[in-house]
Amino acid sequence: MTTERIDYDRLVADYESGLVDKLRGFGPAAEYLELWVPDEDPIASLCNMIDAAGTTGIDAVSVFIGPKTAARLDAEALRKAAGDLCEIRIEAEADGLLFDVSNILEKTKRAKTGKKAVWKPRRARQLAAAIAKAAAAIPANRQKGIGPAHARAVDRAGRDIAREGRLPKEDGLLLVETAADGVTLSLLVDPAEHVIRRAAHQGASSAVDRALLDQFCRLVETLPIQEASDHGVIRLEHRLRDKNQARPVAGIVIPEAAGQAFLPPQRLIRAALALYRDRSGYSDSKNEFDPRPSAEWLALSEQQRRQRLDAAIAEIAAEAGFSPVEVEVTAIEHGLRVVVRFLGSLAAADRQGHMLIMEAGIKEKVDGRLELYQEELKDGNIIRRLSDRGKSP
Amino acid sequence: MTGMTDHTELILDGTKIAWHQDRIKAWERGERIAPITIDMALTRACNFACEYCYAMLQENDRRVINRKVIFDFLDDCAEIGVKGVSFVSDGESTISPVFSGAVRHGDELGLSMACGTNGFVLTERKLEDILAHLTYLRVNISAGERDRYAKIMGVKKHWFDRVCENIRDMMAIKKEHGLGVTIGMQMVLMPEYKDQILPLARLGKELRPDYLIFKHCSDSEDGDLGVDYEGYDGLYDTLREAEALSDDGYKVVVKWSKIEAKGKRSYQRCYGPPFIIQLSGSGLVAPCGMLFNERYKKFHIGNICEQRFKDIWASDKYWQVMNYLASPDFNAQVMCGSLCLQHKANEALDAYRKGQLDLQAPSGPPPRHLSFI
Numbered sequence: 001m002t003t004e005r006i007d008y009d010r011l012v013a014d015y016e017s018g019l020v021d022k023l024r025g026f027g028p029a030a031e032y033l034e035l036w037v038p039d040e041d042p043i044a045s046l047c048n049m050i051d052a053a054g055t056t057g058i059d060a061v062s063v064f065i066g067p068k069t070a071a072r073l074d075a076e077a078l079r080k081a082a083g084d085l086c087e088i089r090i091e092a093e094a095d096g097l098l099f100d101v102s103n104i105l106e107k108t109k110r111a112k113t114g115k116k117a118v119w120k121p122r123r124a125r126q127l128a129a130a131i132a133k134a135a136a137a138i139p140a141n142r143q144k145g146i147g148p149a150h151a152r153a154v155d156r157a158g159r160d161i162a163r164e165g166r167l168p169k170e171d172g173l174l175l176v177e178t179a180a181d182g183v184t185l186s187l188l189v190d191p192a193e194h195v196i197r198r199a200a201h202q203g204a205s206s207a208v209d210r211a212l213l214d215q216f217c218r219l220v221e222t223l224p225i226q227e228a229s230d231h232g233v234i235r236l237e238h239r240l241r242d243k244n245q246a247r248p249v250a251g252i253v254i255p256e257a258a259g260q261a262f263l264p265p266q267r268l269i270r271a272a273l274a275l276y277r278d279r280s281g282y283s284d285s286k287n288e289f290d291p292r293p294s295a296e297w298l299a300l301s302e303q304q305r306r307q308r309l310d311a312a313i314a315e316i317a318a319e320a321g322f323s324p325v326e327v328e329v330t331a332i333e334h335g336l337r338v339v340v341r342f343l344g345s346l347a348a349a350d351r352q353g354h355m356l357i358m359e360a361g362i363k364e365k366v367d368g369r370l371e372l373y374q375e376e377l378k379d380g381n382i383i384r385r386l387s388d389r390g391k392s393p
Numbered sequence: 394m395t396g397m398t399d400h401t402e403l404i405l406d407g408t409k410i411a412w413h414q415d416r417i418k419a420w421e422r423g424e425r426i427a428p429i430t431i432d433m434a435l436t437r438a439c440n441f442a443c444e445y446c447y448a449m450l451q452e453n454d455r456r457v458i459n460r461k462v463i464f465d466f467l468d469d470c471a472e473i474g475v476k477g478v479s480f481v482s483d484g485e486s487t488i489s490p491v492f493s494g495a496v497r498h499g500d501e502l503g504l505s506m507a508c509g510t511n512g513f514v515l516t517e518r519k520l521e522d523i524l525a526h527l528t529y530l531r532v533n534i535s536a537g538e539r540d541r542y543a544k545i546m547g548v549k550k551h552w553f554d555r556v557c558e559n560i561r562d563m564m565a566i567k568k569e570h571g572l573g574v575t576i577g578m579q580m581v582l583m584p585e586y587k588d589q590i591l592p593l594a595r596l597g598k599e600l601r602p603d604y605l606i607f608k609h610c611s612d613s614e615d616g617d618l619g620v621d622y623e624g625y626d627g628l629y630d631t632l633r634e635a636e637a638l639s640d641d642g643y644k645v646v647v648k649w650s651k652i653e654a655k656g657k658r659s660y661q662r663c664y665g666p667p668f669i670i671q672l673s674g675s676g677l678v679a680p681c682g683m684l685f686n687e688r689y690k691k692f693h694i695g696n697i698c699e700q701r702f703k704d705i706w707a708s709d710k711y712w713q714v715m716n717y718l719a720s721p722d723f724n725a726q727v728m729c730g731s732l733c734l735q736h737k738a739n740e741a742l743d744a745y746r747k748g749q750l751d752l753q754a755p756s757g758p759p760p761r762h763l764s765f766i
């Protein structure tokens with residue numbers, strides 16, 4: 001059998017570049033090394049190589065190690081570490097070292113790492129104090145009523161109350177009324193589509209509660225009652241929040257953590273849904289409500305949509321201080337997914353941050369249902385997609 | 394409805410999130426919580442080329458996770474309170490030069506470590522090095538016969554024999570040393586692989602892992618991989634036949650809840666990522682693997698090759714992205730691929746927030762692998 005000669009440094013370099021460049025079907029060039037994985041420690045790496053060769057039936061290899069690796073390799077330590085895997089002869093060659101490795105098959109039959117595989121005592125308990133400290137490091141900023149992030153919108157809403165009172169019965173609609181702590185929520189629901197047509201409130205004792213309930217009633221009109229119960233209060237909190245201020249809590253904004261004043265509408269709408277189910281026999285809890293873009297947007301041609309988007313991006317760019325010519329709209333998918341490409345200095349900037357700014361901007365200036373994406377990045381490898389089966393190449 | 398599975402000894406088709414009441418309560422109070430579980434890869438590369446590979450859709454700017462990067466990352470995980478780190482995600486971590494060292498280091502820090510792998514390079518010598526440090530090791534093996542294995546997984550036929558040999562070695566080492574590691578096999582099941590369900594279940598019975606699991610295949614929001622979710626209906630009888638091959642030491646499990654979901658979601662808000670987050674093998678920190686592609690740049694929070702994870706976690710950008718997913722701006726039903734890693738946690742948290750599920754601490758002893766929710 002011919003002894004294989006390996007240029008170790010080149011092999012490692014190829015392996016490392018392959019890890020970045022070759023997404024699938026990756027592996028060392030030599031088939032007999034297909035089980036080999038290098039290690040940053042050259043001794044471990046060479047032992048892995050000998051083990052890989054032996055496992056695939058190779059009995060001897062010759063490994064040349066260049067000067068750079070040789071300089072940080074303790075040859076005697078290698079001889080010792082590899083001693084139970086093979087016979088090894090080490091010679092100086094050029095500026096490096098040549099390892100002639102033989103008798104792998106016989107030795108690897110018996111080879112073991114020698115390490116005893118036992119569970120080690122863990123440091124979990126030692127870490128407990130550090131974990132508790134880290135968790136407590138950022139205090140939650142819970143608001144009892146309503147916090148500064150919502151104060152301005154709630155104040156404005158308080159000066160424009162339009163849904164206060166009780167609703168009269170209407171033909172073809174089911175009147176649902178629920179009350180808690182002196183507050184009544186009245187809904188007129190279309191039993192054919194389970195959509196709230198009108199909503200009103202009465203009895204709120206504080207200005208904040210009154211304003212929130214009024215905004216809530218406006219918001220849920222036209223929503224399916226299931227959606228109003230599932231996400232109405234989330235939508236309310238999100239709509240009233242001043243996005244220019246810090247979020248009301250450090251972590252995830254759950255409405256009642258943002259302000260306890262969001263609890264009453266939540267309780268009332270859930271009770272209303274339960275009552276509606278009881279009266280109408282509606283039992284489906286599936287919720288796939290997805291607001292469509294506005295009729296105005298949908299009526300536009302592709303060219304008109306692009307013009308609207310370009311104009312909005314120009315405004316957003318002026319506000320955020322970047323050049324609008326560095327953003328190109330490349331597609332509008334399904335009428336609502338706007339795909340962009342960044343050019344020039346923006347391509348190397350914080351694209352994530354710019355995307356969120358731009359998405360918020362086009363939602364505000366063009367249509368609230370639009371989404372923003374960057375162009376998809378595709379890998380150069382052949383994708384064995386099942387959906388491509390049967391298609392012409 | 395229930396998002397929880399009865400807490401049998403090993404939960405493979407459900408979520409364990411209800412056992413983490415401290416995190417749930419802190420999350421509800423609006424506090425910044427550390428993820429309980431992080432799923433990641435040490436590289437984007439893989440020596441296989443499976444035809445159902447979702448990673449082909451997850452392309453993002455490539456970086457190299459070297460020893461310093463992964464050791465710093467694991468140190469940060471331990472410091473902020475992460476409980477479990479699994480090497481699965483979008484690459485084959487066992488071919489990374491830092492794999493063994495990372496497994497050992499994570500375990501020594503007190504983190505639960507786990508790995509999903511094709512198992513090819515995990516020869517006996519390497520297994521002896523790592524098995525004692527793992528909570529579970531799961532081998533992806535999507536066929537029970539040599540020829541079909543090579544076709545489905547895009548490799549040479551003899552690689553099937555090597556993987557089987559490695560699984561035998563895993564079980565032998567586990568038994569010899571009395572290790573607590575759970576060894577599993579997993580088939581990513583496509584309707585067209587029906588012919589391999591029973592051969593694989595029988596192969597498992599011979600190799601004797603702790604379990605064999607059959608799971609659905611994920612697809613993108615536009616169905617780029619072409620998974621026929623309706624086609625799973627025709628597999629039910631065969632899957633039940635496979636389950637019947639279970640015995641005292643070998644459990645055949647079907648992820649019925651996900652297969653029967655047919656790629657649909659009951660929820661729109663995505664609450665799971667603060668509890669279970671994914672990192673790409675490029676070092677990219679994003680809420681979820683389905684958002685790895687550069688297309689989803691707005692969700693890309695940072696990269697551990699450039700910034701310490703504890704700083705990324707504490708950054709406003711991290712919480713801005715997490716809040717986006719929990720807000721009305723996001724709808725997982727139409728903006729995400731199917732059946733993601735966070736799916737069961739999302740189901741439970743969403744139902745809880747809607748008042749449809751009582752997410753109290755379950756009674757009785759906790760299940761195994763609690764750090765992997």
